[in-house]
Amino acid sequence: MIENNQSVYIIGEIGQNHNGSVDIAKVIIDLVCRPIEEDLFHLDLKPMDAVKLTKRDLAQELSKSQMEALYNSPHSFGKTYGEHREVLELKDEEHYEVFKYAKSKGLDVIETLCAIGCLSLLKYFTPDYLKVASRDLTNLPLLNAMAETKIPIILSTGMAGKEQLDDALKIITKYHNNISILHCVSQYPTHPDNVNLNTLNYLKKNYEKYTIGYSDHTIGIATPLAAVAMGAKIIEKHITIDRRMKGTDQAGSLGPDGVNRMVRDIRLYEKSLGKEEIFIDPSVNTAKVKLERSIATKRVIAVGEIIQKEDLHLLSPGDGFKWAEKDKVIGRTVITEIPENEVIYPNMIS
Structure with missing residues (x-):
């Protein structure tokens, strides 16, 4: 669990914005590692803390009919959805290569594992955190397998209510309590009317033993900044090197300028809090x-x-x-x- 007295833990979600390329993944990591500076006061600010990748096991991904369905989207990398997904997958060894590169840059690495078969990845390396995607919060066999590893777990609640969250926690806490919970809305992009940041207050009151954060799918950086002001200790945001690149998540991600502005403004907010009293500075x-x-x-x-x-x-x-x-x-x-x-x-x- 991320300690509450630390600065906000900022995760850059690469997801599948690498388009199946280790080299692109490394370029995105380079973007994350760029210095964050505030020009007026000449401040050097802490950059992102981690990057996140997603690992799928296509044998445990979709029904046969869905995998074989024609996929005619301009963002498609194959004739069928299965072929499209296959192009976007990095092999275990490639995940390991990206992991080593990120670690060499001082970043934590988080892996979203989407099936029990994806745990094969752990033969190569141990991520700093495992992430449970919103869609898999009810995938209790997967949660059990992930929890057994004792690796700290981050949960996203984008498709869950209290019952589903509590069921997930019941499974994981059989093995450990190193859990973080991210408020999330699985609408891409998320309409402002649906964000409901007050869920953060609910989570902080009702799940106070866990670190509470926010996984953002809105356009821009205002909402994650507001989440930090409301007490979110983790912020997760999709990142890319070019929002015009082919791929379904690229347009809704932060490009280089957006990454710089979001991290800069979060770090400046942290500096601006000060102490709880009134005085003449x-x-x-x-x-x-x-x-x-x-x-x-x-x-x-x-x-x-x-x-x-x-x-x-x-x-x-x-x-x-x-x-x-x-x-x-x-x-x-x-x-x-x-x-x-x-x-x-x-x-x-x-």
């Missing part, structure tokens, strides 16, 4: 002196005159007496002439 002192108001004269006040309330108003800069200190000024004798519309300082009065 040292960084505002210059502006405070320049812009705040001080007690000043409405008219020329000559030496020997006694200052009256009606002689005073407030002007910048803010390095003189504040109105709360007016009793230190009213009734005092002027010892050096004070021009009209000038701030009164202690050395001008008795």
Whole structure:
């Protein structure tokens, strides 16, 4: 389970946006590893924490009729849906190659396993997390097999209600409690009316022993940022090197600029939280002196005159007496002439 005192754990979901190519997967990883910078204050910010791949076992994927169905989409990589899916699959050894490349870049690697047969992958390497896709939250035999590995598990709730989530947790917790739960809506892209970010509050209250996060399928970066503000400790978002590439998930993914902006803004949000109190930060002192108001004269006040309330108003800069200190000024004798519309300082009065 990802500790709640850590920064937000950001997952870049490659999924099948590699289009069956290890080289493209590596280029996407390079994108994830690019420095995240804030130019105005020259801040170097923490990039994404992890990438996620998806592994399918086509023998356990779809019915025979669905696998053999013609697939005429402009995003198709084969005549039938089965042929299309086969082109998009990386072999176990290829997943391992991508895993090693991501680890060499300092990234965690998460694997979504879509069938029990996909656990063959674990002969080659151990991912940092296993992910249960929304569609498989009710696939209890798969959940049991994944939980038996004792590898930490991330669940997506995109097609689940409370009953389905509780059934899944009952299976996994027989083996371990290292579980994270992501609010998710399995509509691609997700309409704003259907996002229901308040589910995060429900999950935090009712599943407080687990890390709660959000897997996003909306367009843009506003919704994941809002999720972080609501307390999500994990954000997952599809990523690609080019949103115009062939592939059903490309257009709904973040390209290079989107990745940079989302991660930058999440990290800046983390920095901006500060502490739960009100205080004058040292960084505002210059502006405070320049812009705040001080007690000043409405008219020329000559030496020997006694200052009256009606002689005073407030002007910048803010390095003189504040109105709360007016009793230190009213009734005092002027010892050096004070021009009209000038701030009164202690050395001008008795």
